[in-house]
Amino acid sequence: MNILRVVRNNWKKSAFAAAVSGYALSSLKTHIEITQYMSEFSTNLSSTSENVGAPKNVLVxxxxxxxxxxxxxxFKKYCEPILHLAGYSVEILRTNHIGHAKAYIEEMANLPDAIVIAGGDGTSSEVVTGLMRRNENVCPITILPLGRTNQATHKYFQIGVQSELDYIKSLCSALLPMLKDDFMYQSVIRYDVINNDDDSEKHLKPIFGLNGFSWGLLKDIDSTKEKYWYFGPIRHYVAAVSKLFSKIWSLETDYVYTPPCAGCLDCVEVRNEESRFLNNFLGKLVNPNRSNMKPQRQLVKNSECSSKQQGKMEANQIDINCIQNSENFSELETQFISSLQPGWDFIKTIPSITSSTIVPQLVLRSRTIQLHPTGETTNVYSIDGEEYDARPIKLSVVPNAIKVFC
Structure with missing residues (x-):
């Protein structure tokens, strides 16, 4: 009874003490669970790594x-010990400016046996671009979900809203395929800025990416939602509402595209002309997945491959992604969304915007596509989550260009 009387007389202090104690017990429970999981994972790894001829030199x-x-x-607390336990020699490159990883990998004298990407989508894009610009075979990569945005990681692993324990499990799961040497070939998208100037010094080097291209109103909403962080879980809704006052609701562009092709004499010759290092990948025009290896198909003449279709479109949003079609080769899927209008109808559409379930009005499937902005448009578009000035651009599929541990 004395205890109850003390609690009643000091209920504020008692409530505060109870909250602190609950938080401490929850943190202790999580710490114990993580320690147990890491111990079990390390024990299993010790027996697995004995029989795997895994690469030993890793660049992080x-x-x-x-x-x-x-x-x-x-990374240092959970991932690096696992790599050392598996017998890897780990070198860490800490990027300190935009383009650092891209330039470093492009200019490396010798590539490591594997590259671990410990960052977000921007870091992934830089690594892939640096690898693809080299005139040699590229080393495999693995992607850890350590960035604010990780579209590439979600592409290969089931990762959702997590507790701290689930997050640690996702990091270990992302490393496990590399430790077991389980990989698949992944197609990438090549981005070339279209420059009509004949001065070769003004021609920009191509950019490569794994995730895709985004341009328009929905991209602007997604990129600005972090400004409203103080709204917590509804910040995406707030960012969408703020666009009601936007002056630019749509963009106009001319487009030119070539139809999808599994690989023929024409597109092989075009790729040879466009890039001297794509020869390394011309023999991989079908998906050489580890679980479904297929013999190389003989290249034939395809009269439709080099044909060009063109048009003009006014849209709120343009999204372009690389997909694997039903015939098991890669192609570009371009979605044009043009149904958004300011006013009450837009407000009713906000739930669909935040869940990315808006149905496009036009879908194009192609091997290459060119976009030529016309009229007043938004100033930037997004390539793998990184923003670039909006200029005429050509997107092309590079099939099965890079190994990804997954």
Whole structure:
């Protein structure tokens, strides 16, 4: 009874003490569960790594400011010990400016046996671009979900809203395919800025990406939602509402595209002319997945491959992604969304915007596509989550260009 009387007389202090104690017990429980999981994972790894001839030299491309500057601490605490336990020699590259990883990998004298990407989508894009610009075979990569945005990781692993324990499990799961040497060939998208100037010095090098291209109103909403972080889980809705006052609701562009092709004499010759290093990948025009290896198909003449279709479109949003079609080769899927209008109808559409379920009005499937902006448009578009000035651009599929551990 004395205890109850003390609690009643000091209920504020008692409530505060109960909250602190609950938080401490929850943190202790999580710490114990993580320790147990890491111990079990390390034990299983010790028996698995004995029979696998895994690559030993690994370059970790680390974005130290990713995930609110927590990425490096998380990697060193949970991931690096696993690599050392598996017998890997680990070198860490800490990026300190935009383009650092891209230039470093492009200019490396010798590539490592594998590259671990410890960052977000921007880091992934830089690594892939640096690898693809080299005139040689590229090394495989693995992607850790350590950045604020990780579209590439979600592409290969089932990752959702997580507890701290689930997050650690996802990191270990992302490393496991590399430790077991399980990989698949992944097609990438090549981006070439179209420059009509004949001065070769003004021609920009191509960019390569795994995720896709985004341009328009929905991209602007997604890129600005972090400005409204203080609204918590409804910040995406707030960012969408803020666009009611936007002056630019749609963009106009001319487009030119070539139909999908599994690989023929024409598109092989075009790729040879466009890039001297794509010869390394011309023999991989069908998907050489580890679980479904197929013999190389003989190249034939395809009269429709080089044919060009063109048109003009006014749209709110343009999304372009690389997909694997039903015939098991890669193609570009371009979606034009043009149904959004300011006013009450837009407000009713906000739930569909935040869940990315808006139905496009036009879908094109192609091997290459060119976009030529006309009229007043938004200033930037997004390539793998990184923003670039909106200029005429050509997108092309590079089939099965890079190994990804997944």
């Amino acid at each position: 491309v680390m974005n130290p400011i990713a995930n609110k500057k927590k990425s490096e601490k998380t």
